[in-house]
Amino acid sequence: MFRFIITGAEEGAFNMAVDYAIFEKFRAGGLPPTIRFFWFIPPCVSIGRLQSPDTVYNMGYYLVKRPTGGRAVVHKDDLSYSIICKKDNPVFGGDVFKTYMKSSSLLVEAVRLLGIDAEIVKARSGGGRSPLCFQSKSKYEIVSNGKKIIGSAQKREREFILLQGSISFDVAKEKIIEKYKSVLHNKGIEYTIDTLTEQESALARLYTPMFRIDNVKNQKSNLPTGRQATGRLELIRGVNPCLPQAGVRILYKRFTP
Numbered sequence: 001m002f003r004f005i006i007t008g009a010e011e012g013a014f015n016m017a018v019d020y021a022i023f024e025k026f027r028a029g030g031l032p033p034t035i036r037f038f039w040f041i042p043p044c045v046s047i048g049r050l051q052s053p054d055t056v057y058n059m060g061y062y063l064v065k066r067p068t069g070g071r072a073v074v075h076k077d078d079l080s081y082s083i084i085c086k087k088d089n090p091v092f093g094g095d096v097f098k099t100y101m102k103s104s105s106l107l108v109e110a111v112r113l114l115g116i117d118a119e120i121v122k123a124r125s126g127g128g129r130s131p132l133c134f135q136s137k138s139k140y141e142i143v144s145n146g147k148k149i150i151g152s153a154q155k156r157e158r159e160f161i162l163l164q165g166s167i168s169f170d171v172a173k174e175k176i177i178e179k180y181k182s183v184l185h186n187k188g189i190e191y192t193i194d195t196l197t198e199q200e201s202a203l204a205r206l207y208t209p210m211f212r213i214d215n216v217k218n219q220k221s222n223l224p225t226g227r228q229a230t231g232r233l234e235l236i237r238g239v240n241p242c243l244p245q246a247g248v249r250i251l252y253k254r255f256t257p
Contacts, residue, residue, distance in 0.1 A: 001032050001190045001191065001192065002032060002033050002034065002035050002091075002184075002189070002190070002191040002192075003031070003032050003033070003034040003035070003191070003192060003194040004034075004035050004036075004181070004184075004191040004192065004193050004194060005034060005035070005036040005037070005193075005194050005195060005196065006036070006037045006038070006177065006193075007036060007037075007038045007196065008038065008039065009038075009039050009040065009041040010038060010039075010040070010041070011040070011041070011042070011044075011208075012040050012044035012046060012062070012064040012075060012211075013064045013208045013209070013211040013212040014204060014205075014208045015038055015040060015064075015080070016046065016064055016065065016066055016067060016207075016211040017203075017204040017205070017206075017207035017208040017210070017211055018036070018038070018196065018200070018204040019036070019067060019082045019084070019162060019164060020067045020162075020203075020204075020207050020211075021196075021200045021201075021203035021204040021206075021207055022034050022036065022082070022084050022196075022200055023067070023084050023155070023160065023162045024203060025197070025199060025200050025203065026084050026085075026160065027157065027160050031197075033083070033084055033085035033086070033089055033092075034082075034083070034084045034085075034194075035081065035082070035083055035191065036081065036082045036083075036084075037079060037080070037081050037173075037177050037180075038080050038081070038082075039075070039078065039079055039080060039173060040075035040076075040078075040080070042062075043061055043074070043075060043076040044061050044062050044063065044064055044075050045059055045061040045062075045063050045064070045072050045073065045074050045075070046063075046064050046065070046066045046072065046073050046075060047063060047064075047065060047066065047071075047072045047213070048066055048068065048069045048070040048071055048072070048153060049065065049066055049067060049068060049069050049155070050069060051069075051070075051071060051072060053213050055072065056072045059072075059074070061074065062212075062213075063212075063213040064211050064212060064213060065210075065211050065212075065213055066153065066164060066211075067155050067162060067164075067211075068153040068154055068155045068162060068163070068164045069153045069154065069155070070151070070152075070153030073151070073166045075166070077168070077170075078166045078167060078168040079166075079167040079168075079173045079176055079177075080164065080165065080166050080167070081164070081165050081166075081167065082162065082163060082164045082165070083103060083161070083162075083163040084160075084161070084162050084163075085160075085161050086159050086160060086161065087156075087159045087160075087161060088159065089161075091189055092161065092163070093161070096154060096156070097139065097140065099154060099161060099163060100139070100140035100141075100152065100154075100163075101120070101140045103140075103152065103163060103165070104120050104140045104141065104142055104150070104152075105120070106180070106183050106184070106187070107142060107150055107165075107167070107180070108120055108142050109183045110176065110179040110180040110182070110183045111142065111144070111149070111150075111169075111176075111179075113179040113182060113183070114171055114175060114176070114179055116144055116149075116169065116171070117144055117145065118142050118143065118144045118149065119142070119143060119144075120140055120141070120142055121139055121140060121141045121142070121143055121148075122139065123139055144169065148168075149167065149168055149169045150165060150166065150167050150168070151165060151166055151168075152164060152165030152166070153165075
């Protein structure tokens with residue numbers, strides 16, 4: 001059983017922080033795997049966890065860092081999604097490539113239900129050294145008439161998976177989401193419509209500053225990893241989830257090494 005969450009339009013760094021918060025809470029236990037759909041206001045560029053801001057800092061958008069890998073994505077009119085689950089999940093689990101394949105298999109069916117001729121890429125091609133995700137086609141991504149329309153990237157920690165993706169073609173977001181739900185129903189994949197928990201929202205507010213990037217060269221990510229991330233999760237657990245933004249900022253400054 002999955003949680004199915006639609007959070008709508010949010011600021012870029014907060015969107016990244018939401019995914020990371022869901023991932024952290026899922027790792028801590030007590031929550032089912034999650035599928036989330038969301039989009040960005042105002043437009044921004046997200047870069048992969050290991051990508052240098054230098055490659056895209058002059059594009060005219062503000063930058064945010066993703067917790068996942070991959071190349072830069074311009075978030076303007078796209079629909080984004082994330083999947084949080086374990087490696088043994090029967091729907092999306094497996095090794096890195098199996099997770100990409102399983103995710104894309106559901107998405108390509110949803111796209112075809114919209115009357116769009118789409119297929120899954122069998123081998124990586126194009127892009128060269130371009131810093132932009134949609135300038136290259138990687139295995140198990142989705143194309144239509146030779147043009148990439150869906151790309152994704154992953155983060156893995158032990159048995160836990162976070163996949164983030166972007167759907168970029170001219171169809172209403174609500175229609176795409178409804179077709180995706182239809183595919184889940186047809187496949188017998190159970191889900192419940194849900195919202196973020198109060199603790200997930202509090203964590204997301206706490207993490208938001210860590211995903212913002214100033215448009216300066218050699219900006220380093222301060223994304224927490226390992227014990228550092230887990231420690232912050234333990235600290236925020238005891239905090240009032242309705243803590244105002246100012247209080248979250250104080251906690252962030254206090255507990256950031």
